Amino acid sequence: MTSNALGDFLRAHRARLRPADVGLASHGARRVAGLRREEVAVLAGMNGDYYARLEQGRERRPSPQILEAISGALRLDDGAREHLYRLAGTAPDGARPQPGETVSAELRQLMDGQANAVAFVLNPATDFLATNTLAEALFSPFAAVDNLARMTFLDPAARGFFAPWGRAAEAVVAALRHATGLDPHYARLHDLVRSLGGASAEFAALWTSHSVHAKTRDAKELLHPDVGPLALTFQTFDVRGAPGQQLVIYHAAPGSPAAQALTLLGALHATRSER
CATH class of the missing domain: 1.10.260.40 (lambda repressor-like DNA-binding domains)
Structure with missing residues (x-):
């Protein structure tokens, strides 16, 4: 930066x-x-x-x-x-506590109760802090479910998983740019930006565009190798009591092909886990 x-x-x-x-x-x-x-x-x-x-x-x-x-x-x-x-330094600087990296037991319990929805918690650097079972199943094509931005730009699975990939890439970079304004002293975020900028020319180009947004609700088009296309909606919620943490929920319309595919995906994941 x-x-x-x-x-x-x-x-x-x-x-x-x-x-x-x-x-x-x-x-x-x-x-x-x-x-x-x-x-x-x-x-x-x-x-x-x-x-x-x-x-x-x-x-x-x-x-x-x-x-x-x-x-x-x-x-x-x-x-x-x-x-x-x-x-410009007009907004209060330093008043916002540093993001919490530990997810409460109560929030994990809430996530685990979402049997038909994908639920996970991210910090401002898009590190995964917690996932429910269906989230583990959804992101299973990736080598590691550790950081959403890193997965999007550096894991080859992302190109086929996010449909279209370009839209997902722009969204994650814009969210990171927004987070730098909210948490200007968050070292983990700046380290991630430097790392991705050196490893991905596409990330570096998008970062210099200075797009900024933090969507709370939008459509999400995914393609999972086990169950095919998934037309989902995601919603993002700030976790009160844990500054910087966001609970993200991916869900499908009841009775839709995507809802049936999520059910199948959960069953496949459970079977593999038992084996």
């Missing part, structure tokens, strides 16, 4: 917009991808030199009013806007 994270973030999001996206006319050849600095400054209603200093890292403590203006100019969604504020 660079020492000018705020500037990197601004440049990446500026490059995604074209003049037509924000109602500006485009004249002459453009030497940069996306908007020019002065165009962002005009949209945000601020001095162009001041905005340039923000991108260059010469100005690192913009006011909330400035950040709000830039958020509007760059068309940031809620997740990206929150991340911008944290990069």
Whole structure:
């Protein structure tokens, strides 16, 4: 990670917009991808030199009013806007406790009670802290169920498991980027980013895009070698009392082919475990 994270973030999001996206006319050849600095400054209603200093890292403590203006100019969604504020040091820094790495017995009991749903707990670095039986069955094609980001980019099984793989890769990187704003001093997260950036060119490219989001509910398309395609929905819940932990549930519509496939998958896994 660079020492000018705020500037990197601004440049990446500026490059995604074209003049037509924000109602500006485009004249002459453009030497940069996306908007020019002065165009962002005009949209945000601020001095162009001041905005340039923000991108260059010469100005690192913009006011909330400035950040709000830039958020509007760059068309940031809620997740990206929150991340911008944290990069600028406006959000409380250091008040958030470091993520817990131990899953409570009560939460494990709750997960084990989800016989027809996949349940697992992740920390902000996407390390698996706990899984229920059906989660073990679902992720069985992977060599190790240890870290979701590592599995997505470095385990060959991921390319066939996540359908499409590109969407899953973008989502996990965007979630990691969001987590760096929430837990800027979490060493495990920064170690993971450095490790994956050195091991995967695809991860490194996605990381520099500065996409940020933390979805709480979405569709998930998977392809398991034992039971075929699985059209699931996932929901994510923050674990109260364990900062940084998230309980993730994958479930299928009752009576759907995916629900039947999950039942079969659980039975196959149980049979193999007995053997």
